[in-house]
Amino acid sequence: MAPDPFRCGLVALGGHTNVGKSTLLNRLVGRKVSIVTPLPQTTRNRVLGVRNEPDAQLLLVDMPGLHPPRGLLNQQMTALARRCLAEADVLVGIVEAASTLKTRDRAFLAEMVHYQMPKVVAINKIDRTRRSSLLPLAEQCAHEVPQAEIVPISALTGENVERLLEVVRRFLPVGQALMPRGEYTDQSEAKIAQEIIREKIFFSVREEIPFSTAVRLDEFTLEGERRLLRIGATIVVERESHKGILIGADGLRLKRIGQSAREELEALLKQRIFLTLFVRTEKNWTRDPRKVAELAG
Numbered sequence: 001m002a003p004d005p006f007r008c009g010l011v012a013l014g015g016h017t018n019v020g021k022s023t024l025l026n027r028l029v030g031r032k033v034s035i036v037t038p039l040p041q042t043t044r045n046r047v048l049g050v051r052n053e054p055d056a057q058l059l060l061v062d063m064p065g066l067h068p069p070r071g072l073l074n075q076q077m078t079a080l081a082r083r084c085l086a087e088a089d090v091l092v093g094i095v096e097a098a099s100t101l102k103t104r105d106r107a108f109l110a111e112m113v114h115y116q117m118p119k120v121v122a123i124n125k126i127d128r129t130r131r132s133s134l135l136p137l138a139e140q141c142a143h144e145v146p147q148a149e150i151v152p153i154s155a156l157t158g159e160n161v162e163r164l165l166e167v168v169r170r171f172l173p174v175g176q177a178l179m180p181r182g183e184y185t186d187q188s189e190a191k192i193a194q195e196i197i198r199e200k201i202f203f204s205v206r207e208e209i210p211f212s213t214a215v216r217l218d219e220f221t222l223e224g225e226r227r228l229l230r231i232g233a234t235i236v237v238e239r240e241s242h243k244g245i246l247i248g249a250d251g252l253r254l255k256r257i258g259q260s261a262r263e264e265l266e267a268l269l270k271q272r273i274f275l276t277l278f279v280r281t282e283k284n285w286t287r288d289p290r291k292v293a294e295l296a297g
Helices: 021-029 072-087 103-112 131-144 161-171 189-204 240-247 249-269 289-296
Strands: 007-015 047-053 056-062 090-096 119-124 149-152 214-223 228-237 272-281
Touching (some): 007 021, 007 103, 007 161, 021 047, 021 056, 021 161, 056 161, 090 103, 090 161, 103 131, 131 149, 149 161, 189 214, 189 228, 189 249, 214 289, 228 240, 240 249, 240 272, 249 272
Parallel strands (some): 007 056, 007 090, 090 119, 119 149, 228 272
Antiparallel strands (some): 047 056, 214 228
């Protein structure tokens, strides 16, 4: 009996904001690739994670959540998400488990119907809802996207994620691996550092401020003999008042952001790190196309 052919393809993880796309990506890859916060609109760029299996390679794409595109930055994020969806070999649409489909999830499923590739609807966060509501919810999803497979999961706990993988693998096109087998992302270490710093800002300042901040990497230098990685970064804010809030009294908030980012980066990169953070105001940068391309592209 001939062995099953090797399969490889691009798998888009799409959905509205804050449905668990980044958490699912990290779960499927087996390590942290995409930053995760409790706040919506955390992911701004396309993030690729690679899952290697003996007979398959899954190129998993996290992306900004679809949301009303108010402002230039949000317009760019929404346009990027739709490009990622259109390029996929398999589309996994993620919705939240609840007593009934949320309006925003129903809107995403209505858009999902128009894509031509194989589709899967992952009902996420089943660890937070009554099991008796799952069957009616699955029936609603099947009604909205009749051609899709429906798989309830918990990206947080891993429940039923193997079942989701089985379904996705079946839909992958036959073909050779597109990424080296030892790699788990196409992001550089510098980009990972930039994103981890931004994640810590979200956790430290749970207001509107994180959505108008960006991180610019100024230095990323490895000192040979000491094996010390020097990282310098500037946190860009829109208003002078935001600068004061991020720095905090006596610089304590900025110090905590830096310490938290440094500790996580040392664990991720297996490297001693010296991290320096500055805060700079660039007024209304989210409205400037050139600045948006530079800082959030």
